[in-house]
Structures are given as C-alpha cells and as structure tokens.
Amino acid sequence: MAHYPQETFLNVKLAPGSFLEKKRHTASVASLKQQLGFLKSTGRYEAFKLKWLPVYDEPPAIWPIGSWLFWDSDIGKWLEGACYFLHTDYDAEVDAAVQELTDMLSNAQHDDGYLNLHYSIVEPTSNRFTNIRDFCELYNAGHLLEGALAHEHYYKNDKLLGPMIRYVDLMIKTFGPGEDQLHAYPGHPEIEIALLRLYERTQDKRHFELAKYFITERGNPKGVDGRHYYDWEADKRGDDPNARPYFYPERTPSNWYYSASVPLVEMQSVEGHSVRPMYLLTAVADMVRMDPTSTSDFQKAIVRLWEDMVSTKMYVTGGIGAMPQYEGFGIPYFLPQGTDEGGSYAETCAAIGIMMMVDRVLQYDLDGSFTDIMELAFYNAVLTAISTDGRKYTYINQLASSNANPADRSEWFRCCCCPPNIMRTLAIIGGYFYSQPASTEVGAKHVAVHLYSSSTLEFTASDHPSKLTQTTNWPWGGDIDFKLETSSKAVSVSLRIPQWTSDWSIEPVPPLKEVTKGYITLPAEYLAANPTFTLKIKLDVRMLASHPFVNTDIIAVARGPIIYCVEDFDNPWVDDHFKSLQLDPDARVTERGVKDPSTAEEYVSLDVHRGASLLPIKSLKAEPSIPWRTLTKAAADTQLIEELHLVPYYFRSNRGGKGMARTGIRRWIR
C-alpha cells in the first residue's frame, strides 16, 4: 500500500494547541462551513439539480471559460475535505450536506456514466469531450473522484465512488490509443492523480493504464492525424485561430500554457500555468513509484523540471508563477515582487501542488532537498492564503503590494479553486509529517520524519503496535523531543535536517552523525537504548538574497522555515508600499515572542535596529540615467528607520491597515 496523506493523516494525532493543530481546527470549525455557505449562495451546491441558473447567460469573464466551468471541482474538493474532517471532527450539518451532494451527483449522472455540469445543462451533451483543452471535464472528474475516494473511506459505501468508477469506465472506453478512441489528455491535469489513487484502492490495472496514457500522450506533436491533439481539436471545433483565450498573451496555438508543448520526457523547463505541471508531476511521481522500471525517463523529467523550477522560477516564499495573466511561470530568473514591477502571482493551488508532488517523490526518493521546499511552500506560500480566523483567503500570494494590488483578503472568488484546496490540505496535514518508505511497508520498521510539529504517529512495526511522538514549539522553537513507544527492537527513524540550519544536534548523541540527502537515520540499536531523544535545530535569523540573475536585488528575512515581511500595521510611517525601503543584510535583528491581541495568533516577530532606511527617491531627477555618484550620495542621504518590524509572511493581511506589505526588501549598500 502506498502512503497517501489523504489516508495516513488518520494515523497522526496533532497535539491539541500545537501550531498546526490550531490551523487544522480553524479550517474545520470555520472554513468548512463558511465555504459550504458560499457553495450554496453562489449556486454551486444547487447546480447539480441541473436547473438553469442566471449565471449561465453571462459572458465569460475569462473568455472562453464560463465561471461555472469548474464548479464540479469546487464541489469535489469541498466534499473531499469534508469527508476528511468527518473522521476527526464530526458535524451533522456537514454530514447531511455531503450526503445530499452525493445524491445530487448520483442523480446528475448520465446513463453511460458521464457526469459534468456544463455539458448536462449549458451546452448540448453531444459536445462533451470536444474541448478537452479548456473546458476541464477531466479536471472536474478528477476532483470528484478524489472526493469519492474520501467519501468511500469515511462512509464505507460506494454511493459516490460507484458512480465515479462508472464514469471512469466511460473514460476508459473513450480515451486511449485505439482507432475509435480519442487520443486526448486533460488540459488541466488532476484526473491522473485521482486515477492512480483509485488504482491503489481497486488494483484494477485499467485505472493505472488510463493515467499512464494521459501522462505519456501529453504533448505528442503527432497525436492525431499527424497533429497535436489540441490543435486538431481546435480545428474540429472550427475555432478562429485569431480568437485567443484571455489567458494567452500571444498567438494560438499556445500549448505551452497547458504544459503540453512537447511530451514531458522531452520538456526542459517548467512552462505555462503553474498549477498544471505541479499536478501533472504529482501523478508522474506516483506512477514512477508504482512502476519505476518502465518510467525512468519520467523520473529524470521530474528531477530536471524540479531543478529548473526551484533554481530559476521560485520565489523566496516557495511560491511559483510570476505572471498574473496566465497564472504561470515567467522566463527564468524573472521574479518581480509585485505587479507594479512586472508581476507576482504565486497562486495558492500551485504551492499546494508542490506539497503534493514532493510527498509523492519522497515515497521513492528520500531526499531532503525536496522536503525543504515542501516545508518552505507550506509555511509561507500555502499558509499565507488563509486568514487566522479561517474565513478569508488569498488566491494570489504576491510578495509586495501596490496601489493596484493592495495586500488584502477575500471571502470568496469567482474562480474559487484555492479556498477548498487549502481546506482539504489542512484536513490531512498530519499525513505529510511522516512516511514509511514502501520498501519496508509490510510491518514497516522504518519511519521518516519530514515535518516537525507536536504529534503522535501510530504505526505497526512487524505487528508491534508502535507510537512515535514529537513535542516541539516548531516553527518558533527548534527543539524537538521525540518519544518512541514500541515493543519492537527493529524500528529505525530518519529525521530531516533542513539545509538552512547553521547547526543541529541530537541528544543523546547517535553513533553516526552522517546526513544522507538531508536525513539522518537513527538505527534501531540507538532507538532501543534511547527511546526518548531530542533533535535541536538552530533557528537563526537568516538574510536571504536572490540568485544574481534574478531581476531584483533584494534581501528577505527568514527564521527557520518562516519567511518574514513588513506590513504597514507595524510600520505605520510607510506610504509607498516599502518601495524605497532598504535593508542592510548585516543589520542587527532581535526576536520577540508575540501574542497578537486581535487574532490571538502567537508568533515570533523580528525587529531590525538601525539597519533599514528610506532612499530619498523624490530628490532624484527625472533622467534616463543617474550619475553613479549621485546615487551613492542619495544612498548616503537616506532616512534611517530606527526600528523596522517584521512579521511572518503567512500572517500578513490579518489585522487591517492600509494594505501595504513587502517580503523581499531592496538591499541597502553602505
């Protein structure tokens, strides 16, 4: 059996009152029902009764995508998250809603298994699967299938999974290499993830094969009649080649937008919409784990694209996607902080995709360089997307605000992929903490610890019921006390040592302090002798720069896995979104424990003493260049900020204010 956090989270008990338990609890008691309310008030809930809604008459805000085209997925993600929470936080209203939705979905299914809102009510059913590129039937189906897997796991019935498997049967008939089949693959990957999870449950090889077909066929330049499937399909629809979806900056075809310019095994660089390759690579990694011999080229593609992304297209927060227009990757090293500097997007769903992908990779390659980024993305690019009260969200996680895009939050979005995504992610967050590599799976005797948070993992080691407990104040404190409770003498544990730490130790001292690919393994003998031990990771304040090719010369401040930002709430003198602020990377920074009175959030804030200043921008003359010495003189004339106050980036936009915030700060050269 594979490790899927969607299932293993049930083996992990988050310690009450711990940082992540509080986040999960908020999602459960606030977000889940707040989102149910919006599903209902926006029509998404009732939509599956297949009555006509006024919204269907509205022209698409993002042509050609009607705003209801992803409603199936919103329902699927909410259902999925709701079923996870029902295991641990039963709620009768949620239970009733899940069951009602299940009935509605089941009733909305066509006789042949087809299930999709748009082609059941807005456009004729006969048009189904004619715009596989943009109309996202398979994306929707993937989320509904993931919801059905969670439903079956909780309710132990097939009221939703049964219909979804019938839909998958229709897909198996419809898609494939056969002459009478469509050689298609989804414009937005997701069904691949769901099919592989389904395969693990059903062991029906056809489920694996369909996922593999979608992955392998993707980007085939000669998929049908010697042409790319999307181009063939567009011509078949009679699309005007000059009619461009709003999200294409340039001409058609723009198959790069879909991560489908070339087959994945040939792709050299992540491209296009940033969520799509993350979901795709999540499925690819799962496929590699299941069938490593036939998929080694895909394994190489994962590494190649990952390294390209992390080194040239990732923000210091772990966010990805600089380009607002297509929610996607820009050119290498193009990482503006804000839209007034050329773009900054870093969509929440893309960061969640990083977590999903890394979790799958770690199943076959325990490599802490992946885990470090998963933690970075989670604590910053993901956690920042939900308010402390669990009722407001961000979709775009820009690094700096501007007048056009102030730092703020919304309760809902027209395209509302992110809120249910973060809710379902927090529901299973414990599942990301630990894994038991597949090779030792039967009576797993080896546990790898990826993330640190007070919690207890229950597992069996060669039939011995066992527990591994960690107690820590992470991410604010770096000491993690472990307790292993097992009657087995054969349990070993690997602990991730983050690359960013300047020092770490384990007490009692283990026999070998060797770190292999970011993990130290404590052998069974050591653990038998030392069932309690402490990992101490030094959480220095770190001053981070960008690669010299990045187009902004900034310093970002980090402590442990947390990236910090400045907000006007703590620095009320700001009037320019901190654009003229400079930060000395050698500045003295002090830490301060805070319990915020308005949100009750507890965190460590950072104060910079006489290490930041404001450039006198207004005194610089309007010219296409400035004599270098004028600039140094201007730099010398800067106005010193006695104390600059920083808060965790994830905590931004929770306390009101003027909507001014910035993460990377201009480097002060003195």
Added chain:
Amino acid sequence: MAHYPQETFLNVKLAPGSFLEKKRHTASVASLKQQLGFLKSTGRYEAFKLKWLPVYDEPPAIWPIGSWLFWDSDIGKWLEGACYFLHTDYDAEVDAAVQELTDMLSNAQHDDGYLNLHYSIVEPTSNRFTNIRDFCELYNAGHLLEGALAHEHYYKNDKLLGPMIRYVDLMIKTFGPGEDQLHAYPGHPEIEIALLRLYERTQDKRHFELAKYFITERGNPKGVDGRHYYDWEADKRGDDPNARPYFYPERTPSNWYYSASVPLVEMQSVEGHSVRPMYLLTAVADMVRMDPTSTSDFQKAIVRLWEDMVSTKMYVTGGIGAMPQYEGFGIPYFLPQGTDEGGSYAETCAAIGIMMMVDRVLQYDLDGSFTDIMELAFYNAVLTAISTDGRKYTYINQLASSNANPADRSEWFRCCCCPPNIMRTLAIIGGYFYSQPASTEVGAKHVAVHLYSSSTLEFTASDHPSKLTQTTNWPWGGDIDFKLETSSKAVSVSLRIPQWTSDWSIEPVPPLKEVTKGYITLPAEYLAANPTFTLKIKLDVRMLASHPFVNTDIIAVARGPIIYCVEDFDNPWVDDHFKSLQLDPDARVTERGVKDPSTAEEYVSLDVHRGASLLPIKSLKAEPSIPWRTLTKAAADTQLIEELHLVPYYFRSNRGGKGMARTGIRRWIR
C-alpha cells in the same frame, strides 16, 4: 516661417570628413540605392502599378496586418530621403526612380483623390476608411505627403504634391465633427505631422484644422454614438471581440496600444506602441508653436508625458519601448537589458520620433533638457541602427544580446519602417544642429546651437548675409571653435551646455556665464568683439546608474554623448553574453583613439583596468534563495578581468563575432 530640419538642412554645410558628414555621405552613397534595390526586389516599387502580387495571398505574419499594408509609407519615406539627397548629392538613377514613382503614384490615384495600395488592389475600394485603427491609410498618406513636400521642394513642381493635396481635400471632406463625417483619427499618427508642414507651405487653414481635429478627437471616449471611435468601428466591421491582433497582449479593446485610451490632454503616462506617441507629440508640439493660446493644455500634456517617459521608461541609450510584443512601453521603471530578462526593444523609429519631437519643442521652448535627450537618442539609439557601411540595419536596439536574440544586423525587414527612416533622418541631420527661434525670425539675429559638429550655418541677420562655423572633433573631443562671419552687429548666439558635463568654459570669457535652461547666450556685443570663440566641454568618462526603482542594478559607461558597450569582438573570453560580468563603478578607465581596420571607423574606445570581474555563477546552488553570505563569498571569488574593452554602442555589430554584446553591466559591489 517655421524651422523644419527638412528644409533648413540646406542652410547647413557639414564639413567634409567630419563625423556626421561621413555618416550622411554613407547614407547617400550606400543606403539610398541599397534601399531602392530592396524596394524593387520586394515588390514595393512595382506595387503601385496595381498588379496582383503573390504576397497578397499570404496570411498576415502579424495578424491582421498584411505585410504590404505599410508599403506606401516605405515608398514615401524613401522618396522623401531621396529628394533631400538630390539637393546635395545628385544621382541620375535616384532622380529617375523618384520621377517614375511619382508617375506611378499619380496614376494610382482614384478620381476622388484617394490613394492607397491595399484598398486599390487587395481589398475592395468601398472598404476604405473602415479600419482606420489598424490598416494605417492615414499613416501611409502622411508619409506620402511628407515625400511630396520634399519632392516639391526639390523639383519645384506639383507632380506629387498636387495629387497629395487632392487626397487631403478628400480627407477634409471625410473626417471631421460634421454629422456626415467620420469622427476618426489615425491608428498610427503621422498625417498630423505632414498636414502641419503642408499648412506652413500652403497657409491653407483647412490643413491646420484637419491636423488639429485628428489630435483633439483622439481618444474621445464618446466619439461616435457615445462610444470610442475604434470600438464603434470594430463593431461596425463585425470584428469578433475575442479575435485579438497579435500585438495585443491582453483582451480587446486595447486602445492604449494606439495612444488613444483617453484624450491626450487627460493622458498621464505614455502608453502603448512607442513610435505612435512620439509622432503624435511631434505634431502636437508643432501645433502648440503655431497656436499656443488655444493649445496650452496640449503644451502641458507634452511636458507631463515627456517627464514620465524620460524618468520612468527610457533606456540609458535614449531608446524607448521595453516590450517586444507590441513594440511599446512597459510599466514604469521596467527596463530589462535583453529579451531573456523580460524584454528590450527600443525601436529605431521611436528614437527618431524623439528627435522629431524635440526639434519641434525647441521652436517654442529653448530647453536643453529636451536637447540633451535628443542628442542622447541620436548618437546611441538612432546611429546604432545603421551599419558603418550603410547597408545593414537594426530595427530593435536591445541593450544586451542573448542566445535567442544575438547582436546582429539585417539588410532588410519584412516590416521595414526603420531603414528608410534613418536614411531620411541622416539626409537632413544638419537641420537639427541650429535653429533660429520664431520670435526673431524676420532677419533672424539669434541663433541657437543645439548639436555640435563641424559645419557652417548660413543665415541672414537683418538682411546681412551671415555665417556661423563650428570646427570640432565632437563627439570624441569637447573643444568647439566657432567663427561668426557677419556684417551685422546684432547677432547673438545661444550654445547648449549639456547637463552631463562636469566642467565647461568659453574663451574668451563672456561677460555672463549664466546658463538658462541648458543654454548660455552670448550677447551681440561679445560676438562683435569676439567673432571667434571656443566652447570647451569636458568629456569625462561617466559611470551611470539607473533609478533605484529600475529592475536592473546596472552601470553603464558614457563619455560625452556616447554610451558604450562591451562586445565579444574585443572581449573574446565571453560565453554568456556578459550576464555574469560585473563592473566596479569606481574602476580606472582609460581612453584610446582607434581607427578600426575593417570599417575605417574612428572612435574613442575605453579600457577598464582590473575593474571588472565574472561572478562564479555555476558554483551557486539551485535554490529559491541564497544565504546573503554565500552571495558575498561568491562575489569575493569572482574572476578578475584584467582589461575590459568597451566600444561605442552605436558601433556594435559591425565587425563580426559571436553576437554577444551588453550595454548596462551588473554593478560590482566590493
């Protein structure tokens, strides 16, 4: 009479062998006939016989613009330049071609005065003036009219100007505020410039009024039926609103592309395609000069948009337009050096537009801050666009090369606006050197000297035939010897003192050394006593930085009006387009006089001694951020370049090589 360089250049004799005389001579003996050859071989020449050409069947490369849609303007610009050169460098072949083209154009004219290639042969004539936004009839007409003005000036007959005035008569009937008139204005300004020049020749007020109507109506949000003219026109054509011209990055309407989002008097920032606002503002400045009282809001708009452009959207070379897709302005302070950093375009025609605009502004506002930019743009963004042999061009004047866009030149372009534009500009370059402000026009006793180059201006001062001669090695030497020859005792002279110089003097010392708006005025008494005098302008090597908000932290090297660059020809070790090169702004730089053996170009090259280095980029790990100290350590590990060799930017891409060049160099912090 106004000063137009198109006419006053005949009063200026360039000294044989001087820097600019050689450039003009090359354009005359090489470019003029080389371009005539391409006009013939590409079909542009014969096209006006109105026979069908195969190119008309080709789908537009830049949809919806067929590549022949601007051919009228190519012919117009070439004709114009040819007529200027005929005055000074008579050539029988050129003369014959001009006369043959004149006949062809005259024969191609419709009975009602209409004259346009596309609507005479490719699309039905009845469709004329139905796509005023994109199909550029009025732009073409403007260039043909400027050609006709030059033709009449040389041939002293109306064989071309007569037909063009008949076309203007048709425009006067067609366009205007009347109920039966089109409330239209050209998608690409140019006719406005031509109409105002025509008005100066004809004194027919209707010519002024039509230009003023086009300028004033532009951007009217309620131009026709309560709607913007371009939107109304697009609907009338039945355009699919989702069919986007290739040059629109985002959805329709994109009237900002045409500098028509709002009326000019309300516009706060230059926008869109960068040539259009320059041509528009050229005409606006001429209109302001002619009728300052009724156009003061336009005068304010010129200053406002100029300051916005110069301070936030201009490259260190004087080039404008960062965005290749629409050849236009990006957001403020977005000035990447190369396309691999997000864009760099700086089209030649836009820089020529700056020169045209400044020349017009100086007629009513003698302000050296305009002139400094005109000189910057001319010596760098314009001169770089023509090879030393006058046979190859650049269209895009990027500041740094990349693998996708190496530093190179072409003999011709599909859209070939730039080569004839630079040719006609060099033809009249002497006309930019001097002006005699309109207020003193009758027997002008005052001469303003804007640009320095060995030359003689002939003028009359209160009926006294007079001469002002300057002898200088500018732009390589800063001493300018002047000689005033006149029997008038009332001539005064203003000399521009560039803002960039650190020191200057005049010998013999004038009574007042006061500089007003960038000019010192030598009074008549001083000149009567000192008919020969010398202006000495110090030409230091200057290290230039960008405004701190600009997204690249670079140093550019300048000396006098010349901006320098590095090329692989002189620095053959380069393998990354100088991306990892760093330059110390405090480095020691020495000057060296060079006569290049392959091109015979004489210039001053600059050598940087132990002041440049290469960052060890390859040793930096792939991560979304780099600890600041790693970066400083990497900076310390840089590989010193003993001697870095720089050449004038205008001289780039003339000697072969690998196509690697860069202007602004990363600032080395040590």
